[in-house]
Amino acid sequence: MKELAYYDGTIASPEELMVPFNDRVHFFGDGVYDAAVGGNHRIYLLEDHLDRFYSSANALDIRIPMEKKALGELLTDLLKKVEGETHFVYWQVTRGAAPRNHVYDSEMTGKLWVMIRPNRLRDPEVPINLITAEDTRFLHCNIKTLNLLPSVMASQKADKLGAQETVLHRGEIVTECAHSNVSILKDGTFLSHPNDQYILRGISKTHMIEACYRLGIQVLERPFTLTELMDADEVLVTSSSNFCLHAKEIDGIAVGGKDPLRLKQIQNEVIGEYLTYTGKMSLFDGDM
Structure with a gap:
């Protein structure tokens, strides 16, 4: 694939993937994210980024749908499906899908999103x-x-x-x-x-x-x-x-x-x- 999108277990291109209308991200921006560079289909400083991702989710009482190790493996596996040598690897978790209400179900399981696309790093020599x-x-x-x-x-x-x-x-x-x-x-x-x-x-x-x-x-x-x-x-x-x-x-x-x-x-x-x-x-x- 040239570019990959993932939502709650479904993999497609960004143009093909559909997200439920009631995902709380649409009404409240209710979620957290992280992003990293992928080089040679390896996510640079993956553990550091996962630590920050889980810390952000915990601060907002958002339940990530899998453990940290499993998420790292999923991101790595998804990266291998995308063509190229250098990539932008982005992932987020929203609180979940439910009818619009400021109050949320604390037992709700979050929805995981991933987006991976080719990336070009900026030349550090150029100010x-x-x-x-x-x-x-x-x-x-x-x-x-x-x-x-x-x-x-x-x-x-x-x-x-x-x-x-x-x-x-x-x-x-x-x-x-x-x-x-x-x-x-x-x-x-x-x-x-x-x-x-x-x-x-x-x-x-x-x-x-x-x-x-x-x-x-x-x-x-x-x-x-x-x-x-x-x-x-x-x-x-x-x-x-x-x-x-x-x-x-x-x-x-x-x-x-x-x-x-x-x-x-x-x-x-x-x-x-x-x-x-x-x-x-x-x-x-x-x-x-």
Whole structure:
């Protein structure tokens, strides 16, 4: 298959698969999700993503219809059915299907969705442009919920302005991006917002921090300000699909470019971990 969709045991193409009208996702966005890169038909950092997925579901009292090990095996088996070398692997669980009612049956079993499609990783050598926006999301950003409208609007605004991401902030404090984490390098130290209710615990960010420790780079997980962001030696943007990008411009103002050697060391370490894990020889495939 070139692209796969799965819902509650049924496999088809995304165009063919039908979802019940009463699935609570339609009325309430009632579910959680996770996503990862598949390389050589192996899901990168699968256990980390499953841990976060089950943690998000538990926080919202959603019953995932299978145990963690079985879900990992299912995702791996589904990935093997899709053509290509590099894939975007997405899965979500909704609370279930029932007539619309704010109150739910606590014994309801969730509905599992999976989507797998070819993916092309962004070249970490190519810098990106960012914009900033006030973070108006709710106060449970640590849960990977399906309610993503603020992130959608922020991403759309960035795209209209020719940028690739939006850096969100609450007052002067930088939190994260619309669909990524943002960290900075300053005077040889890696700084990133701590894992609290204002951000999602980024798995790629966590592994980048581990890479810094291996390289002997000091790490501080503390809130940093917009002023610190603009004055940083390097601005790093990470997500499950893009491990270690860096910014050259924020709101039309040049940033970064002051510590390219340390940036390159981190990028090489992070990419090396991915290549070793998946057995791939290169970050990029041929034309898809």
